[in-house]
Structure formats: structure tokens, C-alpha cells
Amino acid sequence: MEKIVNFIKKTFNTNDFIPLHEPRFIGNEKKYLNDCIDSTFVSSVGKYVDQFEKEFASKVGSKFAIATVNGTAALHISLILADVKKDDEVITQPLTFIATCNAISYIGAKPIFVDVDLDTMGLSPDSLKNFLEINCEIINNQCINKTTKKVIKACVPMHTFGHSCRIDEIRDICDKWNIALVEDAAESLGSYYNEKHTGTFGKVGAFSFNGNKIITSGGGGVIVTDDETLAKKAKHLTTTAKVPHPFEYVHDEIGFNYRMPNLNAALLVAQLEQLDKFVENKKELALKYDDFFKTIDDIDFINQPQNSSSNYWLQAVVLKDVKTRDEFLEFTNKNGMMTRPIWKLMNELEMFENCQSSDLKNAKYLEERVVNIPSSVIL
Template sequence: MFEDVISFIQNTYKTKEFIPLHEPRFIGNEKKYLNECIDSTFVSSAGKFVDEFEEKIASYTGAKYAIATSNGTSALHVSLLLANVEQNDEVITQALTFVATCNAIRYCGAQPIFVDVDRDTMGLSPSALKGFLENNTTVKKQQCVNNKTGRVIKACVPMHTFGHPCRIDEIKDICNKYYIFLIEDAAESVGSFYKDKHTGNFGQVGVMSFNGNKIITAGGGGCIVTSDKRLAKKAKHLTMTAKVPHKWDFNHDMVGYNYRMPNLNAALLVAQLENLDNFIHSKRKLANMYEDFFKATDYTFVKELAECKSNYWLNSILLQNKQQRDEFLNEANSQNIMSRPIWTLMNKLPMFEYAQFDDLTNSEWLEERVVNIPSSVINMN
């Protein structure tokens, strides 16, 4: 039933051996910079590569400041703290997301609220967000209060799913109207642009991930980007155990976190950044090949919208229903082609089944149909 798809993927990657979903490419100065880092003996959270990475990722994204973190989840946690999210506050996000988003909300003692996504972006729907806020909240003293729970909704965390930008400008306008702090989950969208602006720059802060399966990687790692000097200063302070700078004294002025990115990881990332544009060029070429192929099939390839430039981190197709999705996953994986479904909706997980959620029709529709197919960089031409 899926022979043509499997054959196309095998021919594209020129192998019938195992084809991973997304493997890293180390083709530049990674070993050189790692050796330099080791020779310097600065392998932990202090060293020149951490500072260099922060400068270069800020420049690349157009943000004024970048704060390197140990991973994307820690960056989300700190970003929520920057929004003053506290015990029993609430945070709006999408049910169709990776679990780290909701875990970070719970780290703060806050409660998630799930609203729907748009089918074409798979990211938070502005119309669903607007509808939920109009029907369920009241603005009091420049705070958005949930009429049902009486709690304050402090923040909103939309995600740019698989590298495809959501309608973040509309979301920003809605959050501004309701006094909600906007945190962009750009973990998957390094190198993606919406209306010529890099993702992560629409909210007060943006969060990125450099996990081993991301478009550029340090094995782990993340960062916060912002153009707000005050937020940047506080973010760096929190990620460095809130230590007050001094040549020898150990004084800390608040509860901080050991979330600083090690210099070893940063050395990898500096090298990876040097090839980011080449990686994106290759991945967009692969996406075009997939798009052309799937036009002649019964399956839909998920492509970027107008005014978007996606990094196509993970390529996705839509099957006709859950049964066909499961049949494809079984067949592809049995043929050594790693494929996976989209995430289980967060409101279905036992940790979050108590959470308030709005109509999730689009999220449920996508959950039953979306499959990610191999998306590794195939060449550098």
C-alpha cells in the first residue's frame, strides 16, 4: 500500500539500511573547536565559546540578547520565571506540543490551559485563543483573570511546530490586549522566519533548543532570546545560580538555577552555526522533493504558508485517518525507515488530564493523521 513512498525515501537517502528521522551532521569545525575548548581547560559553564555562541545566535536571529542554557526545557522554565509565573497561576499553551512545554509550567507550580491549533500551521490558533479569552476571562487591574478558576493567566506559550511558524503576530496582539506575557516556543524553528522576522522575536522572550535531533545541535543545550535588556540580565542571573559577581565571595540574592550551557557544548554550537544556512538550504531542497512527490499521492505534504520561511526541521505528511496512519507507521518502520506520529495531546496525559481545555477539534484531527518522515540533511549542494 505504501510501496511508492518507501521506495522514494530509500532512493532519496540512497540506502535500504536504517534511515533515521533526523540525525546530526558534523562537517565543519566541530572537532577543532572541541579540542581548543579542551586545551583551554574551560569545559564547564565559563569559557569563550559560550560568549561567542550567545553573540552569534543573537546576531543570526536579530535579537539584542541571547542567554545560553543547558537545554530547551531549562530555557522555558526560566522564561516562565521572567513572566513572574508562580504557584497557582495559569499559562495558556497548545495541547498539541512536546511535553517539555507543560513540564516547565508545572515546575513553576502553575496550571496549563489548552487551546486549539490551526490545521495549516499545527501551531496555536489566534482565533481559538481570542475565543477562549473573550468567553472565559476578565481583565482586572491589568491582569487577565480566569472566570472559572479565579486564577491569573500570566503567560501564553505558542509553539512553531516542526519549524513551521504559527500566526505569531496575531497571537502577540491578542496577548497585549489581555496583559499576557508572550513566550515563543521556538525550540524547533531555529532558522525559520515569519514575515521576514526570525521566530522567537515576536514575544517578550523566545526559547530555542539544540537537542541532538535539532537542526543544529550541541548534544543538548538551549537558549533564550530577547531584546529586553532587563529580562536578559535577569535570565542570565537566574541561569548562573543567581550568584552576585565577585572575585571570590559566594553570595546569591535569590533562588537560582544551574542552567548555564557548558563551554564544551557551546564549542559544538559555534561550529554548527557556521553551517546552519547550508543545512537549511539542503532541508528546503528535500522538502521541495517531498512536496513534488506527494502531489501524485493520496497523502498531503505539510508545507510552509505564504510569508513564512520554514527550516523544515521535520517533514510531515497527513494520512487520511488514524488507521491509515498506524498502517503507514508499521510499514515504514518495518522497512527501516524511522517515522513517528505527532505527540499525544497533553490533556490526555495523566499529569495534565485535570487541566482546563477548550475545543480541540483541530488538535484531535491532526493527532490522528500527522506522521513525521526522515528529514536529515541529505547533501550540501
């Protein structure tokens, strides 16, 4: 393991502590922030919010983008746009960050967990198809869970660490079963599947700009869609459902104070200018890691899946078992290199332990073996 630590410190050209992923501000960030401050429009109204939404939509190939305060808020609203309501059910993967299940729970809906693929670490279309065929039926154009008698309204796959799941197959299955596809693309800005950007395959998609993401505004998120009606609804809901008026405060439904501040958007406009360079840099780091770990027994580097172009947001390796994983985590963190395990499975958390699940053997295998290693853009 000492060989691994020495290689990574040499790669990052430092003997200091190496974080897992730190942001890089090497462009127009300070310039745009100062301009935003000078304008005095630092809250949710300002030119940078509009500019960012326009440029982001163009970047990922969607018709509309609606900026939010964080990725969880973006996913929450995306599920509302998909008509998910209290007591509905939403299929997702157990191997994901808690925000995926939190957003489902905010509505009062309940997650159902199906397995992931070993190569993508994302929701498996085979597991999804098998679950639906065994447990569900179509009644009045709705997907009904034969066990709970509830409507399965949406499916939320997540592109793990920026590696795309087999999203086209998932979309086709969802279409067949009248289930809305809502993409959790929080980690996959700059990633493509069959040359189409992640987050743009479903009815709506949600991205995150948390402090550790490939580009960041400290927080921040965005909803993307090609549906103009949904885009207008998203902007309305995220702006406290306020009816436009020169001076009166009239709100026509329960809304949310989810609009991204102009100050954050200024930072993101500058960060978006650097995205292509960041992705290229991360791909170069992935090549170095891949070459190196081929020389290490019992550790496999996770490469981008077939038909994908990944942003390699977080670089990851698979160890041979949970014991080796824990030894790896302890040694690296004690020797100045931050590493972390993949998430605990959602169905193993107290809040979701009673949720319906398929066989989750792949998710469990990965939970016990996957570790993230330093992934920052190297200056």
C-alpha cells in the same frame, strides 16, 4: 506504501536504515572542541559560550541571548522572566512536546489548552481570542479566568516542526489582554514569519539544541530577548544566582544550575556556521517530498504556512485517518525507514487531563493523522 519507502531510500541514496533525523558534523566542530579542551575551560565559563551568545543573537535578530543546558531550562527561565508564579495559569497548545507543559509545571503554574490551526499545527489566534472573550475579564490590569478566578499570566505558542504559527496575531491578542507572550521556538531555528525570526515576537523566546534539532550540541538551549534587564536576570538565574565576587560564594535568591558548558558552546559555534546550508538543504528535500506526495492518494505533505519561511526541521505528512496512519507507521518502520506519529495531546496525559481546554477538534484531527518522515540533511 512500498513506493514511498523506495522513493525515500532513493532520495537518501541508501538501502540501509534511515533514521528520522540525525545530526551532521561537517564543519569546524572537532577543531573548536579540541581548542576548548586544550584551554581547559570546558564548564560554564569560557570564550565559546560568550561567542555563541553573541553570534546567535545576531543570527535571529535579538539584542540578547543567554545560553542554557537545554531547551526546557530555557523555557522554564523564560516563564520566570515573564513573572509566572505558582498558581498562575498559562495558555498553550495541546499539540506540543511535553517540555512545554513541563516548564509551566515546574513553576507550579497550570496550563490551559486552546486549539491549533490545521495549516500551521501551532496555536490558533482565533481559538485564543474566543477562549479569552468567553472565559476571561480584565481586573486591575490582569487577565482573570472567570471560572478559576486565577490570573492568566502568559501564553506559550510553539512553532511546530519549524512551521511558524500566526504569531503576530497571537502577540496582538496577548497585548490586548495583558498576557505575556513567551515563544517556544525550540524547533524553529532558521524559520521566519513575515521576514522576522521566530522566537523574537514576544517578551522572551526559547530555543533547543537537542541531539535531533537542526543544529545541536547534544543538548543545549538559549533564551532570547530585547530587554536588557531581563537578559541580565536570565544570566543571573541560570548561574545559580551567584553574586559576582573574586572568591566568595554569595547567592541572593533561588537560582538554577542551567548555564551552558563551554564544551557544548564550542560545538554550537561550529554548527551555527552551517545553519544556512542546513536550512537550504531541508527546503530542497521538502520540494522533493511535495512533488512526490502529489502522486500519492490520501497523503498530503505539509508545506510551510502562508507568510512563513520554514526550516522544515521535521518533514511531515497527513494521512486520511488513524487506521491508515498506524498502517503507514508499521510498514515503514518494518522496512528500514524510521517514521513516528505526532505527539499525544497534552490534555490526554494523566498529568494534564483536568486542565481547562477549549474545543480542540483541529488538534485531535492532526494527532490522529500526522506522521514525521525522514528529515536529515542529505550529504
